[in-house]
Amino acid sequence: MSNGWRLMAVHAHPDDESSKGAASTAKYANDGVDVMVVSCTGGERGDILNPKLKDNADIARDLSEVRRREMAKAAQILGIKHTWLGFVDSGLPEGDPLPPLPEGCFALEPIGVTTEALVRVIRDFKPHVITTYDENGGYPHPDHIMTHVVTMAAFRAAGDPDAFPHAGEAWQPQKVYYSGFSPNRMLKLHQAMLDRGMESPFGDWIKRMEGRPERAIHTHVECGDFFEARDDALRAHATQVDPDGFFFAIPMDLQREVAPTEDYELAVSLVPVELPESDLFAGLIDSGDIDAICQASVPRDEEGNPVAAYTAPVPPPASVEPVDEESTDDDLRHREGHSDGEHDESEEQVAS
Numbered sequence: 124m125s126n127g128w129r130l131m132a133v134h135a136h137p138d139d140e141s142s143k144g145a146a147s148t149a150k151y152a153n154d155g156v157d158v159m160v161v162s163c164t165g166g167e168r169g170d171i172l173n174p175k176l177k178d179n180a181d182i183a184r185d186l187s188e189v190r191r192r193e194m195a196k197a198a199q200i201l202g203i204k205h206t207w208l209g210f211v212d213s214g215l216p217e218g219d220p221l222p223p224l225p226e227g228c229f230a231l232e233p234i235g236v237t238t239e240a241l242v243r244v245i246r247d248f249k250p251h252v253i254t255t256y257d258e259n260g261g262y263p264h265p266d267h268i269m270t271h272v273v274t275m276a277a278f279r280a281a282g283d284p285d286a287f288p289h290a291g292e293a294w295q296p297q298k299v300y301y302s303g304f305s306p307n308r309m310l311k312l313h314q315a316m317l318d319r320g321m322e323s324p325f326g327d328w329i330k331r332m333e334g335r336p337e338r339a340i341h342t343h344v345e346c347g348d349f350f351e352a353r354d355d356a357l358r359a360h361a362t363q364v365d366p367d368g369f370f371f372a373i374p375m376d377l378q379r380e381v382a383p384t385e386d387y388e389l390a391v392s393l394v395p396v397e398l399p400e401s402d403l404f405a406g407l408i409d410s411g412d413i414d415a416i417c418q419a420s421v422p423r424d425e426e427g428n429p430v431a432a433y434t435a436p437v438p439p440p441a442s443v444e445p446v447d448e449e450s451t452d453d454d455l456r457h458r459e460g461h462s463d464g465e466h467d468e469s470e471e472q473v474a475s
């Protein structure tokens with residue numbers, strides 16, 4: 124039964140919701156929070172990354188439809204609502220020089236068009252809290268970076284009655300979080316596997332992470348009871364994962380013992396917060412009539428941003444390292460799919 128709280132998770136492709144923040148969204152849904160996952164694109168330019176399904180002609184004939192069915196199954200497993208924003212996958216450009224992005228794709232749509240589409244969904248669903256990716260997109264896929272840009276623009280605009288006046292009544296969500304990669308969680312899993320005499324798949328990633336700017340990750344949501352749901356949801360995206368990939372082999376008891384949380388970075392909060400925190404709704408619970416607060420107009424700065432009680436420090440830009448094919452582990456890539464080809468997406472792979 125609904126407890127009156129609403130959470131919206133904005134993702135780039137179907138399957139991202141199952142690899143980033145899946146267990147915590149399942150936990151919130153189980154607690155009675157209304158959770159809405161928004162997929163900005165249909166994942167149309169994804170490859171089939173499950174070796175067992177690679178030569179399946181039925182799947183290859185209509186991958187988009189297959190992915191819609193996979194997404195519906197994952198949503199059911201996680202207990203969340205789902206909507207498509209309706210834009211087309213940009214794919215991950217590969218080659219040197221990089222080819223131009225395909226015409227009509229999400230990343231090339233005018234920002235006003237994509238923002239209005241998300242504002243409409245926000246004003247309709249009325250989330251109190253939104254999650255998205257950080258300014259690097261978690262990793263540099265054009266759709267992930269655009270998901271960040273559009274979500275932040277929609278967060279600013281949704282509560283402004285003068286912005287997109289035909290897209291519904293103003294509604295100001297109170298917080299935005301970045302979900303995704305948690306180096307700390309990976310390090311803990313890595314160490315615990317070594318301590319148990321197991322081979323850790325994380326060694327190369329740890330090397331590659333050295334020297335990267337640290338992010339201010341202060342929000343740790345306990346959700347170990349939902350790791351099975353997370354894995355089942357990811358497996359539901361059968362074309363996008365290798366079910367025999369290493370990720371599914373990390374013992375559940377080890378995960379629950381050393382890394383029972385999913386971690387978020389608080390990007391913006393309009394209400395005062397105390398960090399670290401363990402709940403995406405912290406600071407909102409005691410703030411009074413939350414729906415009335417989200418409907419009220421908020422003070423804005425000169426750039427039109429709602430005046431925030433907390434804004435995350437912006438880390439120096441992360442250097443994007445060249446693809447190192449030698450150290451790219453197929454299993455890791457298969458952990459999360461969609462057209463990423465040979466790109467090093469290790470950061471995504473451990474995001475959940």
Ligand SMILES: [Zn+2]
Pocket residue numbers: 135136139264267461
């Ligand atoms: Zn993605």
